[in-house]
Amino acid sequence: APLKVTKICCLGAGYVGGPTCAVVALKCPHIKVTIVDFNQARIDAWNSPDYNLPIYEPGLEDVVRQARGRNLFFSTNVDQAILEAELIFVSVNTPTKKSGVGAGFAADLNYVELATRQIARVSTSSKIVVEKSTVPCRTAESMRTILEANSKPGCRFDILSNPEFLAEGTAIQDLFAPDRVLIGSLQTPEGKSACESLVEVYNNWVPKQKIFTVGLWSSELSKLAANAMLAQRISSINALSAICEATGANIDEVSNAVGMDSRVGPKFLRASVGFGGSCFQKDILNLVYLSESLHLPEVAAYWRQVVEMNDYQKRRFSKRVVDTLFNTITGKRIAVLGFAFKADTGDTRESAAITLIRDFQAERARISIYDPKVEESQIWQDLQEASPTVPLVDIQKNVTITHSVLEATRDVEAVIIATEWREFKLIDWHAVYAQMSKPAFLFDGRLLVNPDELRQIGFRVSVIGRGE
Numbered sequence: 001a002p003l004k005v006t007k008i009c010c011l012g013a014g015y016v017g018g019p020t021c022a023v024v025a026l027k028c029p030h031i032k033v034t035i036v037d038f039n040q041a042r043i044d045a046w047n048s049p050d051y052n053l054p055i056y057e058p059g060l061e062d063v064v065r066q067a068r069g070r071n072l073f074f075s076t077n078v079d080q081a082i083l084e085a086e087l088i089f090v091s092v093n094t095p096t097k098k099s100g101v102g103a104g105f106a107a108d109l110n111y112v113e114l115a116t117r118q119i120a121r122v123s124t125s126s127k128i129v130v131e132k133s134t135v136p137c138r139t140a141e142s143m144r145t146i147l148e149a150n151s152k153p154g155c156r157f158d159i160l161s162n163p164e165f166l167a168e169g170t171a172i173q174d175l176f177a178p179d180r181v182l183i184g185s186l187q188t189p190e191g192k193s194a195c196e197s198l199v200e201v202y203n204n205w206v207p208k209q210k211i212f213t214v215g216l217w218s219s220e221l222s223k224l225a226a227n228a229m230l231a232q233r234i235s236s237i238n239a240l241s242a243i244c245e246a247t248g249a250n251i252d253e254v255s256n257a258v259g260m261d262s263r264v265g266p267k268f269l270r271a272s273v274g275f276g277g278s279c280f281q282k283d284i285l286n287l288v289y290l291s292e293s294l295h296l297p298e299v300a301a302y303w304r305q306v307v308e309m310n311d312y313q314k315r316r317f318s319k320r321v322v323d324t325l326f327n328t329i330t331g332k333r334i335a336v337l338g339f340a341f342k343a344d345t346g347d348t349r350e351s352a353a354i355t356l357i358r359d360f361q362a363e364r365a366r367i368s369i370y371d372p373k374v375e376e377s378q379i380w381q382d383l384q385e386a387s388p389t390v391p392l393v394d395i396q397k398n399v400t401i402t403h404s405v406l407e408a409t410r411d412v413e414a415v416i417i418a419t420e421w422r423e424f425k426l427i428d429w430h431a432v433y434a435q436m437s438k439p440a441f442l443f444d445g446r447l448l449v450n451p452d453e454l455r456q457i458g459f460r461v462s463v464i465g466r467g468e
């Protein structure tokens, strides 16, 4: 019979490991779940008495309040947690490589490999090792080789692939009621038995018909494929938004019309200033690299274009701002509303706002920023990384971080909406208009405002996917 799991360890207390395993603990009170990380500050935040968690995610605090100290633990004692567990989630970061072979495309598997070696070194009993991080195809094979070459007598390692499909901002909802849970395993009796053990964990709250078991390689590839196809929808609609702006068609109407075809479906067709987030670009570049490694250049070029269209969309938006403000923004004041890569998260990784602000800085504009959730220190760090050759003090001469929409928009010539925060739907535009320089320009990168209403107030409005 498959092993009944009673102790789980998760390596990596980030955006995926933290929420995912907190939900496992909540839904499986009979399983002890320990989430470990060597980042002491992160673990301290997870353990903070006033629930000042390291990640902002609606509903997360409630989950942690219920399970922490009961059967959910956060620790930096990685070895101890590995030693105890029967099942280990590897949920470490897999960023794009910055140097060496495949730089700029391939996934940096160093963290996955180090975690794997640590599991092999520390374990004194058999383990099911679950690859939760997003990885290139066949990574599980490398993990298996490392584990088998380093295991002690009597220690068996079974590897599963169990990619995560949660989206930030809706992570808890997505984890409570996932569209599917995907588990890949070797199709051997041992592989299938390990798979069954993990199925039983999820089946504490996910119905069996939503748990889809496949081979290891299909599972790994399906994760990259899902992200590539989601991002492709956005790039497709953004490509059409450029045609709309040039013709007078309205992208909202076009995407509704197209999405009403049940074969296409209405979701994920919202034109924007460009997709951001830690994964879409990284995973597509990963797929591009994989295709090239497999000598499939046409396939690589096809997927690469999804990222190129996204870069073009961001560039096109900055250029529209400059063009509309009479071809120069030097010395002009511009308010950027929103810095997170999407609403309901404090995460800024690959946020379109970073690229826009870098472009405005290059034109020597004066920028004020307001985001309801992103920490000030994070904004400075991101702006510094985006312009590595400019000293931070010089960046700070032209950028102000503010604490409200009204503070950000005082005396500015233009307002840019970069993130679709709900708070921005409730802005008192009369009050904003009254305190802006005239003519007052508004650029909506998120299809958030009603342009006709704003034009009545007096704004000059430019919306993604609409002519002037």
Ligand code: NAD
Binding pocket: 011, 012, 013, 014, 015, 016, 017, 036, 037, 038, 039, 042, 078, 091, 092, 093, 094, 111, 114, 115, 118, 132, 133, 134, 135, 164, 165, 166, 167, 168, 278, 279
């Ligand atoms: P993250 O950077 O937020 O978290 C990763 C954590 O792992 C870090 O805190 C790091 O200190 C820790 N870590 C690294 N090596 C370790 C080790 N050996 N032992 C213990 N801890 C270690 O990253 P994330 O956003 O959680 O993403 C993790 C993986 O999940 C990535 O592969 C990503 O592609 C994938 N993913 C992310 C999302 C998302 O929405 N962010 C969604 C699905 C999948």
Ligand code: UGA
Binding pocket: 134, 164, 165, 166, 167, 168, 169, 227, 230, 234, 267, 268, 269, 270, 271, 272, 273, 274, 275, 276, 277, 278, 279, 280, 341, 342, 343
């Ligand atoms: C995405 C996927 O949706 C998840 O399924 C996946 O697990 C995750 O990546 C991952 O692998 O990391 P996430 O990046 O958190 O999740 O958020 P999304 O809601 O997908 O948004 C990504 C970006 O696309 C955001 O900048 C968002 O504003 C933009 N977007 C989304 C659009 O511009 N238009 C849309 O119609 C939808």
